[in-house]
Amino acid sequence: MTIWTVVALAVGLVCLVAGAELLVRGAASVATRLGIAPVIIGLTVVAFGTSAPELAVSVSAGFGGEGEVAFGNVAGSNIVNILLILGGSAVIGTLAVSQRIIRLDIPLLIGASLLALVLSLDNEIGRLDGAILFAGIVTYTWWLIRTGRNERSEVLEEYDDAVDQLEVEILDKPLPVQIALIVVGLGILVAGSQLLVGSATDIAEAFGVSDLVIGLTVVAVGTSLPELATSFLASMRGQRDIAVGNVVGSNLFNLMCVLGLTGIVSPNAVPVADSSLQVDIPVMVAATIVLLPIIWKRFEIRRWEGLVLMAFYALYVTFLILDSSDSGAVNIVRPIALIAAPLVLLGFTLAAVQARKDRHAAAALTSP
Secondary structure, X not given: OOHHHHHHHHHHHHHHHHHHHHHHHHHHHHHHHHOOOHHHHHHHHHHHHHOHHHHHHHHHHHHOOOHHHHHHHHHHHHHHXXXXXXXXXXXXXXXXOOHHHHHHHHHHHHHHHHHHHHHOOOOEEOHHHHHHHHHHHHHHHHHHHHHHXXXXXXXXXXOHHHHHHHHHHOOOOOHHHHXXXXXXXXXXXXXXXXXXXXXXXXXXXXXXXXXXXHHHHHHHHHOOHHHHHHHHHHHHOOOHHHHHHHHXXXXXXXXXXXXXXXXXXXXXXXXXXXXXXXXXXXXXXXXXXXXXXXXXXXXXEOHHHHHHXXXXXXXXXXXXXXXXXXXXXXXXXXXXXXHHHHHHHHHHHHHHHHHHHHHHHHHHHHOO
């Protein structure tokens, strides 16, 4: 490890913050100017752009014959996005979630996750599987853009405060300048994530950290750093629909575009290990499903719920490390996870059902 490694780490962190700031500002201003809800921008431009590292890593791995790396990158990134990034964003500030996210986008994400599970049951993602997934992202993007233009009145009413702030800052700038902010922000984000991953890996190796731990932490989280930086900045700036839309859109992009393209371009089918079918994909699907009852209660993700999501990510990583190192402690962690996860899901579901009953009862009392 040299002084340049430390410098690269610091520069990478600065690039992440600066790139996320430019991206959020540019995306919010373009959404307002075009009359498109920021949640739509978060689900498309921001989400797809911040998934560029996953796309680059997975497609490159597919070309190189390292299909397991490609599949693991997608599944691992989706788990990180929901449990760590969305959870952390909620801890920063309670995330208000638009009803279209809970009605449309999260159910679509659950469907895409289950589709990926079904397609991988034969332990591979072939060209036909990849084509099916990629057709899904093309259709989804077209539908988002078409429906997003019809929400102008809702945008102007729901985002008055954001519009006022943007008018002072960059709303009056030409549209090309606003689009340039998005492009430059994405470029800085990707460059920053690469610097941070490379330098953090060098530092970890210098301290004798195993390749396994590096892969499960630095590399897995590293390709999700743009999502992390963007969602955290969006949460702190009050653009919380962008924060949530970024995660949901990124996960859809990872499953349908990244995994789909990787399956199409790989010389051979993308192999799916039994361990992924037994652990990683079920965790990814469960993490996605649990968002429904969490958000359904009050159309928001509260700080304590974000802490619960982050705690489950810590439990997941702990299990992977212990399992891969053949530690006897995994026999303690496994039953804890198998008992705690269903109980938490059941608790959130019961709370969501009760909250819906309360809303209906309140509506009945206020109706003439």
